[in-house]
Amino acid sequence: MATIEDVAKLTGLSRTTISRVINDHPYVSEEKRKLVLEAMEKLGYVPNSSARSLRNQKTSILALFIPRITNPFFSELVEATEIAAGEHGYQLIICQTRYSPEKELNYMNLLKTKQVDGVILASIQNEWKKLKPFLQYGPIVLCNEFDDCANVPTVRLDQVYGGYIATKHLLERGHTKIAYCSGGYRSNVAKSREIGFRKALAEYKLTFDERYAFRDAFHIADGKRVFHQMMALSEQPTAVFTGSDEVAAGIISEALRSGYRIPEDLAVVGFDNQAITELTNPTITTVHQPVKQMAQKAVDIIIEKIQTKKYEGKEIYEFPLQLIVRASTVGSELHESEA
Amino acid sequence: MATIEDVAKLTGLSRTTISRVINDHPYVSEEKRKLVLEAMEKLGYVPNSSARSLRNQKTSILALFIPRITNPFFSELVEATEIAAGEHGYQLIICQTRYSPEKELNYMNLLKTKQVDGVILASIQNEWKKLKPFLQYGPIVLCNEFDDCANVPTVRLDQVYGGYIATKHLLERGHTKIAYCSGGYRSNVAKSREIGFRKALAEYKLTFDERYAFRDAFHIADGKRVFHQMMALSEQPTAVFTGSDEVAAGIISEALRSGYRIPEDLAVVGFDNQAITELTNPTITTVHQPVKQMAQKAVDIIIEKIQTKKYEGKEIYEFPLQLIVRASTVGSELHESEA
DNA sequence: CTGTTAGCGCATTCAT
DNA sequence: ATGAATGCGCTAACAG
Numbered sequence: 001m002a003t004i005e006d007v008a009k010l011t012g013l014s015r016t017t018i019s020r021v022i023n024d025h026p027y028v029s030e031e032k033r034k035l036v037l038e039a040m041e042k043l044g045y046v047p048n049s050s051a052r053s054l055r056n057q058k059t060s061i062l063a064l065f066i067p068r069i070t071n072p073f074f075s076e077l078v079e080a081t082e083i084a085a086g087e088h089g090y091q092l093i094i095c096q097t098r099y100s101p102e103k104e105l106n107y108m109n110l111l112k113t114k115q116v117d118g119v120i121l122a123s124i125q126n127e128w129k130k131l132k133p134f135l136q137y138g139p140i141v142l143c144n145e146f147d148d149c150a151n152v153p154t155v156r157l158d159q160v161y162g163g164y165i166a167t168k169h170l171l172e173r174g175h176t177k178i179a180y181c182s183g184g185y186r187s188n189v190a191k192s193r194e195i196g197f198r199k200a201l202a203e204y205k206l207t208f209d210e211r212y213a214f215r216d217a218f219h220i221a222d223g224k225r226v227f228h229q230m231m232a233l234s235e236q237p238t239a240v241f242t243g244s245d246e247v248a249a250g251i252i253s254e255a256l257r258s259g260y261r262i263p264e265d266l267a268v269v270g271f272d273n274q275a276i277t278e279l280t281n282p283t284i285t286t287v288h289q290p291v292k293q294m295a296q297k298a299v300d301i302i303i304e305k306i307q308t309k310k311y312e313g314k315e316i317y318e319f320p321l322q323l324i325v326r327a328s329t330v331g332s333e334l335h336e337s338e339a
Numbered sequence: 340m341a342t343i344e345d346v347a348k349l350t351g352l353s354r355t356t357i358s359r360v361i362n363d364h365p366y367v368s369e370e371k372r373k374l375v376l377e378a379m380e381k382l383g384y385v386p387n388s389s390a391r392s393l394r395n396q397k398t399s400i401l402a403l404f405i406p407r408i409t410n411p412f413f414s415e416l417v418e419a420t421e422i423a424a425g426e427h428g429y430q431l432i433i434c435q436t437r438y439s440p441e442k443e444l445n446y447m448n449l450l451k452t453k454q455v456d457g458v459i460l461a462s463i464q465n466e467w468k469k470l471k472p473f474l475q476y477g478p479i480v481l482c483n484e485f486d487d488c489a490n491v492p493t494v495r496l497d498q499v500y501g502g503y504i505a506t507k508h509l510l511e512r513g514h515t516k517i518a519y520c521s522g523g524y525r526s527n528v529a530k531s532r533e534i535g536f537r538k539a540l541a542e543y544k545l546t547f548d549e550r551y552a553f554r555d556a557f558h559i560a561d562g563k564r565v566f567h568q569m570m571a572l573s574e575q576p577t578a579v580f581t582g583s584d585e586v587a588a589g590i591i592s593e594a595l596r597s598g599y600r601i602p603e604d605l606a607v608v609g610f611d612n613q614a615i616t617e618l619t620n621p622t623i624t625t626v627h628q629p630v631k632q633m634a635q636k637a638v639d640i641i642i643e644k645i646q647t648k649k650y651e652g653k654e655i656y657e658f659p660l661q662l663i664v665r666a667s668t669v670g671s672e673l674h675e676s677e678a
Numbered sequence: 679c680t681g682t683t684a685g686c687g688c689a690t691t692c693a694t
Numbered sequence: 695a696t697g698a699a700t701g702c703g704c705t706a707a708c709a710g
Contacts, residue, residue: 003686003687003688004687004688004689005687005688015687015688015689016689016690018688019688019689019690020689022688022689023689047687047688048686048687048688050686050687050688051686051687051688051689052687052688052689053688054686054687054688055687055688055689055690056688056689
């Protein structure tokens, strides 16, 4: 493995000069620059990343924390984040916390040991006070998930509004018995949606009914289970708000299998606008989340923080959500997207 | 940021001794070991990763190459690989080639610059001769995708068998006009499945009909398009083999929308056994791929190669595939899994 | 069992 | 415009 020293010897120049051309410094004559470039090519020389990292105190690697990547929402987030990071010359390390506070804390050591230059948290498993101490080692940016206590940049979506427009849509279609279905008690994303859900109910003089609340639904199987739980109630809901398209799809699948009609017997609204919303029959009304924009912004910000070395300070960047009306709420009538 | 030197000073010991306790060396008295541990705790000391990487010529990072992570098959592969890597104390860098040979080659420099200890290729965008030179910098293991020319360990699935059993299933149900639908001309995975497909046809004295072949189907939208292309043929196929559940779902979705019955008018078999196969109506007959086992094996092998520093040499590890029969091929009759 | 010394590969003073 | 010297933080001979 050729080192900078080898290039220096071959060209008869000093390591300093080689380093200068590697880093595009000025004050290197065009003549010698060419000479060096040729020698590097000839030797197949490439700077050693570890050495540069040590010397520059910088790895050009970001860590992205997610619960699990097989959740399509997070897949999309990872895809967009990886691309955005790449555009800035950064690599991306994936950290699947699998909803475990311990795993999350453990991964945070990547920042402490300087294996990464910054951390993007797309989900949060610990109280902020447990995470905060790591701020002394590098920037942390919240993306998607958020925490009111956190004094760091936060890129998020207006989840209150998301819960609101989805619920209002159901209310406008005449539903009064609307079930609420979400994933994660700890998640502020879920809590915000519930606030929007309640706000919409309140506007229609309806109160939140705890019997209609299911806060442990993450996957398709959970949706299937929740469907049966709902139908076992004395007063069955006629509509259900869900926190993910997967859960919505699970509910719909099981409902159809049980002989229910969607949306006539049960209207369903999902969240995320995943590909499956156009595959199921009926297609699924959902809320679109601008994941790519969010990811791009989070990367831009964390790279700025890395450069300025100013890690603390709350900044909120919020992107809007959009209701996408499909057949799971409006049957065969004409349906259109609403803002 | 505390360094090893700080710990040495605080304890009055040498850096060597500190290093010894960090690395669990023998020959450190229990007394001093305690002393050091306390000092490290007090200073919040943690070894600097870059320095260790430089000194040890080892980063404890692996790179995983995939086309794009939003393909559920690759999401699952990433999930399993990240977990397996973590169990060995390795981090995982995601490299999305997006089907671009240039991007792939560019990411390969991670190996050359020693930013990663090894590369797992789950997809291949270049001829092996372009990739092979990187072997001098570290191990490359093929996982899922493969290349007959490649003289490196390969962990793969028996795709010929996969294509065979799926097709045979359709033949056994009386179909003779079976369309073939896959993604990727370059992919040996796709080519192998086609071999299996042809083999099954041959056993039934049928010949492969190029008019029924669609080799550019990756996503849901492609499935929708292919459905219409098939139905525009003078002699419409009565069954279709697809290379992914997403494509199968796209075909089914569009078929139902066009008033076709599945499987009566068109039997469809998918590939991957993704979650959507149980969501659509009808559910999708598919081929299960043991992704977790494959990922686990690939990680085990690459770590062994990193340790032994022997990178060249072909070794093939092959896992079996399994047909999962569902409603998209057998209608409402009793269906069961076959081996 | 412990310390001294050297060096991994690079970028940056500070000279000239 | 170029080079010599220094050190980023750590581990591994080699002594003792």
